[in-house]
Amino acid sequence: KMAVEFVDDQEMREAQRDYLDFLDDDQDQGIYQSKVRQMISENKSRLIVNLNDLRRRNEQRAAKLLNNAFEELLAFQRALKDLVASIDATYAKQHEEFFIGLEGSFGSKHVSPRTLTSRLLGSMVCLEGIVTKCSLVRPKVVRSVHYCPATKKTMERKYTDMTSLDAFPSSAIYPTKDEENNPLETEFGLSIYKDHQTITVQEMPEKAPAGQLPRSVDIILDNDLVDVVKPGDRTQVIGTYRCLPGKKGGFTSGTFRTIMIACHVKQMSKEVSHYFSADDVAKIKSFCRTRSKNSFDQLARSLAPSIHGHEYIKKAILCMLLGGVEKVLENGSRIRGDINVLLIGDPSVAKSQLLRYVLHTAPRAIPTTGRGSSGVGLTAAVTTDQETGTAFHTLRQHKKPEAIISNLRKTLGQVKVSE
Template sequence: MENQQQKRVFLDFLDQQGYMEEIHGMIGRQDKRLMLNLNHLRTFDNELTTNFMRHPGEYLPAFEDALREVIVQQDPTLGKTVAMHEFRIGVEGNFGSHHVSPRELSAYLLNGLVCVEGIVTKCSLVRPKIIKSTQYCQVTNRYTTKDYRDNTSLNGPATGSTMPNKDQNGNPLQVEYGMSEYMDHQMISLQEMPERAPPGQLPRSIEVLLEGDLVDQCKPGDRVALSGIHRALPSKGSTTGMFATVVLGNNLRHFSKELTQGAFHEQDIANIKRLGKRPDAIDLMATSLAPSIFGHQFEKTALLLMLLGGCEKNLANGTHLRGDINILLCGDPSTAKSQLLRFVLRIAPLAISTTGRGSSGVGLTAAVTTDEETGDRRLEAGAMVLADRGVCIIDEFDKMTDADRVAIHEVMEQ
């Protein structure tokens, strides 16, 4: 399917599925990304959706060109004030077999459209990347432009980053940096969620490239679902035929901000309310926590209250009162301390386990690391950042050094 034909088909889709009003609202809100729902595209043309998910690099540039044409038609003045390359298409909806974790990204999905779920562990600095440079020639008094593309570009082969210093006649050129066009660029690492990793195996990671309005949308510790194109990049000076893979980010959705309303049915809510009216509700729930361990009623009640949490308060004068409970379990060896923590690890929706002997203060909070390839500084999340709004379990707490223990005091006060 040629580029022009793809544009015509997409324009028909926008018209038939009622996206024209959405584009009008997007211009009014000054958004730069139109959300395309795969379910709507599937209703319009199932075969087109299948081809789009298998070869998004061929279809997405044509779709984005069609979107820019519609935007210029609806608001002709916008093309003069805003760079048109900033308008993009984000993909959402049901990805089917292309909805994977970083472990399941295989060669079969290369150059395909994927949706990856995971935890953000590293974020690089946001840097500008040149899209179009403008050069001025003093001899001829004329301006010339040059477009730039790298290996991650979908609009054609890479051009290289060398700026021209002479025109065709050999006259010297001066680069006008203020008149050139740039785009924000950021690399993040997306790690498999610890609770979904197979037992005894380390969680896998994938590098994700974010551009334009997607940069700085997440921080280390955030749980996100990220859609994009799975691409292989040629490694520098390698003759083994091995490739580094990256996901070219297209849309980002946070998990923590979604309400988990669908987790309870009406019958569940009725049972919970009935249990809440019983006078022995706390004793019953504490006994149900780790039922294979006899006794320890006080300890179980404390762990239950920690799991349920208190009431977090933000007062009008800016004072923050935390609602979380910090618990220190002390006791003789073999009194089921670690077993109780293991039950908490299994019950809590978000729980990260670590040991005091193998953890440093930096490893628990956050570390600034240097990227091997680019030399950029990155912020890497530790166990306590990954367990934000959840439970962080530190076993063998007494084996931790005093200097490392001080690092978590600030975290415990939040």
């Protein structure tokens, strides 16, 4: 056992030395030296490292960081603390820990909640999806300080759990007496806490197989990562994937709950507001001048031009696409300005063709059958239009509408896209 501990400690020191050589890159381009100095000047404690830079300098260490994430990330963070201490010793003492966030190419470890399987446990993964749920931000005690009035001494106690990198879970017993049974008083002001939040990320609806419920994964955010995202955001989370043993009646059960412990959170492209060039604006103005009387009819005829007739239906779809003006009455009640359209007709009268045209015309539209789609999966995936404040679900025909009417009512009856 002693030999194993010595080997592990030796490997940890070797890894720490490699990471310190990578960060202390004055002899190379000095990129990370300047990043660390910038982090200190901005009073931050997390450094974002690009995996591609690490591969270029030390490919073997980058591979180990992906496959043996917990030990390697701990060594990386210790190396960062050593470098910060050499640059600014007082700043290093002010912070209990320094953190490493990763970005770059993850290869086969770039996954979605559906492809996050047991083979990736203990690895560093990059996960993409939509945030569906965020818990409250709560403080978690890291170190408590206790004062004994009888002996006039203070004692400290550190706490770790399964989400910690560097230790096994500590006992959850909170000290109230010292070794001689003298009562202890907790010094709350001197104790150290960290922010803690759990979010749920669901796979993107366009990547989910048709007719299957979208899958999700729980992610733990700590310290500066809390409140970075909100429900409805498309996000990319980099972190370590691990399992937490579940206990029932004091015994560990055979099934384990899996979570991700995030080290970096990136918001993917938020909905980009449409940019109209000067030519586009000129064309719109000339169209309004030349078609001032029948512009609405002309726009309706231009909707799905390959389908003849159906002028009244096309006008209704155009109104749905453009959106209306929301009215707020004096008593506070609200009349929404957007409409829902339900197309009912014989087979082969171009219902699906009109629906497909809307799907390809509207920049934010999601096709779904309603069957096998949860209300959360539909609402989380929709983002509102910057100009009109509208978003669209295009729903295909159903053989048994009564079986899914509750799902459709959630979706169609919404007056605002939930956040």
